[in-house]
Amino acid sequence: MVKVRIEGERNMIESLKRVFGERFGSTEGAREFFAPGRVNLIGEHTDYNGGNVFPCALDFGTYAVARRREDRIVKLYSVNFEDLGVMEFSVDELINKREHDWANYPKGVLDIFRRSGYSIENGFEVVYGGNIPNGAGLSSSASIEVVTSVILKELFELENTMIDAVKMSQRAENEFIGVNCGIMDQFAIGMGRRNNAILLDCNTLEYTYSELKLEDEVVVIANTNKRRGLADSKYNERRGECERALEKLQEKIEIGALGELSIEEFESNKEVIGNETDTRRAKHAVYENQRTLKAVEALKNGDVEKFGKLMNESHVSLRDDYEVTGRELDTLVEAAWKHEGTVGSRMTGAGFGGCTVSIVRRDMVADFIERVGTEYREKTGLNADFYVANIGDGARELR
Numbered sequence: 001m002v003k004v005r006i007e008g009e010r011n012m013i014e015s016l017k018r019v020f021g022e023r024f025g026s027t028e029g030a031r032e033f034f035a036p037g038r039v040n041l042i043g044e045h046t047d048y049n050g051g052n053v054f055p056c057a058l059d060f061g062t063y064a065v066a067r068r069r070e071d072r073i074v075k076l077y078s079v080n081f082e083d084l085g086v087m088e089f090s091v092d093e094l095i096n097k098r099e100h101d102w103a104n105y106p107k108g109v110l111d112i113f114r115r116s117g118y119s120i121e122n123g124f125e126v127v128y129g130g131n132i133p134n135g136a137g138l139s140s141s142a143s144i145e146v147v148t149s150v151i152l153k154e155l156f157e158l159e160n161t162m163i164d165a166v167k168m169s170q171r172a173e174n175e176f177i178g179v180n181c182g183i184m185d186q187f188a189i190g191m192g193r194r195n196n197a198i199l200l201d202c203n204t205l206e207y208t209y210s211e212l213k214l215e216d217e218v219v220v221i222a223n224t225n226k227r228r229g230l231a232d233s234k235y236n237e238r239r240g241e242c243e244r245a246l247e248k249l250q251e252k253i254e255i256g257a258l259g260e261l262s263i264e265e266f267e268s269n270k271e272v273i274g275n276e277t278d279t280r281r282a283k284h285a286v287y288e289n290q291r292t293l294k295a296v297e298a299l300k301n302g303d304v305e306k307f308g309k310l311m312n313e314s315h316v317s318l319r320d321d322y323e324v325t326g327r328e329l330d331t332l333v334e335a336a337w338k339h340e341g342t343v344g345s346r347m348t349g350a351g352f353g354g355c356t357v358s359i360v361r362r363d364m365v366a367d368f369i370e371r372v373g374t375e376y377r378e379k380t381g382l383n384a385d386f387y388v389a390n391i392g393d394g395a396r397e398l399r
């Protein structure tokens with residue numbers, strides 16, 4: 001099955017506006033916002049290791065209609081979670097977190113903004129609606145966080161930059177939600193640019209845009225439709241293993257993050273890590289980081305073939321050394337590798353389920369979707385969803 005665009009941007013906004021009017025009385029003065037989802041092309045599990053990532057923003061994501069209120073009440077509603085109704089609280093209240101509640105994301109952002117000293121004294125009301133599949137590694141959560149940051153900035157005329165908003169959105173995820181994630185998702189969503197991926201050094205936050213000069217190829221995202229059950233606990237486990245490896249290495253060499261190591265430095269010092277598993281985790285982080293730099297260079301030189309090979313190597317490393325793939329992701333990627341239209345294919349996001357990203361020859365996409373989808377279904381009993389990705393701009397107010 002091919003899901004290209006669930007609904008166009010205008011349709012989405014118009015239907016959210018209708019709901020806004022129903023829920024909050026009128027649409028007078030209501031403003032329109034958008035934050036994309038993101039897909040990472042290469043550089044996986046490197047962000048929290050102080051390494052490089054190469055993500056891009058998608059052209060679908062989270063839409064929102066928002067308006068400032070004269071009192072101090074905040075009202076939040078999501079058309080994706082109709083059963084939960086309108087969440088209502090005051091800006092003065094200590095913001096309580098409830099388990100499994102989507103509104104924790106906007107609440108967390110509001111909390112971090114206020115704790116960062118931004119004066120938000122009035123309430124506001126928002127209707128959210130999104131078309132990113134949840135828990136698929138396309139960053140639906142970061143998209144809600146970043147769109148909320150943009151809403152707060154615009155409604156309250158705050159002076160923060162998009163980079164500040166990105167950092168506060170990540171803090172909301174770390175400190176309020178309790179997921180100790182790196183900065184890749186929020187950064188790509190806030191700073192994305194049409195037809196470009198972003199090479200981001202997560203240690204220094206230096207970044208450069210790199211145009212995706214794909215003429216004969218397209219980016220295809222495939223959702224395994226396997227939800228990432230244990231992702232969060234395994235995610236934190238991997239972070240722990242990498243931290244342990246780093247501490248050992250620091251006994252011998254002066255480094256602040258695994259991302260600072262060259263392959264040679266890693267190979268000549270790795271015996272101090274001691275533990276075999278931790279060594280493999282660190283190896284992935286170091287090699288993946290270097291692989292990302294090579295891949296970006298290849299793309300700059302118009303060598304898409306080489307970029308694709310490096311994507312394949314990334315998957316192997318995530319499968320064998322980092323051990324974050326699983327049967328569904330491996331089956332989908334192996335089916336893609338067999339197809340003659342495939343330039344490269346790998347898992348994307350945290351892993352354990354969720355999506356793969358592939359570069360596929362444009363004239364073979366239909367056959368790719370048909371054959372890869374069929375093989376995946378035969379081997380796993382699951383249906384994959386395919387999206388031909390358009391690389392879009394970052395979060396913004398729509399005017």
Ligand code: NG1
Binds near residue numbers: 045
């Ligand atoms: P996804 O799969 O989008 O949740 C997670 C982290 C990223 C990064 C990747 C692995 C969150 C919100 N994000 O992405 O920071 O570490 O895994 O590269 O957990």
Ligand code: MG
Binds near residue numbers: 139140141142
């Ligand atoms: Mg998430």
